[in-house]
Amino acid sequence: MSIEQVVEVLRQTELFAELGEPVLLDLAGRLPVRGYARGQTVFAQEELGDRLFVVAAGAVRLVVRSRHGEELEVIRRVPPAIFGELAVLDGGPRSTSAEAVEPTTLIVVARVELIRLLHADARVSDGLLRWLGGLVRRSTEHLTDQVFLSLEERVAGKLLELAGGPAGRSRRLRASGVTQTQLATMVGGARQSVNVALQRLERRGFIRLGGRTIEILQPDELRRRAGR
Secondary structure (H helix, E strand, C coil): CCHHHHHHHHHCCCCCCCCCHHHHHHHHHHCCEEEECCCCEEECCCCECCEEEEEEECCEEEEEECCCCCEEEEEEECCCCEECHHHHHHCCECCCEEEECCCEEEEEEEHHHHHHHHHHCHHHHHHHHHHHHHHHHHHHHHHHHHHHCCHHHHHHHHHHHHHCCCCCCCEEECCCCCCHHHHHHHHCCCHHHHHHHHHHHHHCCCEEEECCEEEECCHHHHHHHCCC
16 A cells, blocks of 8 residues: 555544644554455454554454354454554453454554654544544444344344445445354344344345345435434
């Protein structure tokens, strides 16, 4: 990636959006960009974290594994999402593992670089506070969804989250994306039940199933179904 391309990605994030062009250019020149193959580990659960990541291309899944080898996929991150932030902020161990879902490009922000920016530019502090507020809000919404929404409503919300993009546009979950088993772990349901929910959404014309690809035909209807 060129420095200009890195700047464009950073500009789309809540954390760095308010920085001026000279600051972004200087920052982009300092940050390494790394590529990951499909299935490659970005970081492992319990390892100490000293950097966060911005997704420039591709997708990353965050996974929690038990001591017995059981796996729960928590969320997926697509451009221009940031992940790995909590361990960077408190210096503690990673709460999840991160793995590339497909060929993925990440911009790496070391903790020392983030601290330097926080001291140098108050706009980064403002962005960090807004970003952390959004993180807490999304965590609360996720907990509320698990308690109050039906399985079909949770599936609708998760599809919107995975597909991303502005309202009113169709979005495809690529063939290298989510299986029904993985989707089931994300929404807290059985695979068979998730399959039934997907078929109901398809019959209503909200989505179209095609092999391992899910096309969102009516994002606004899915949004209403999910209570968003």
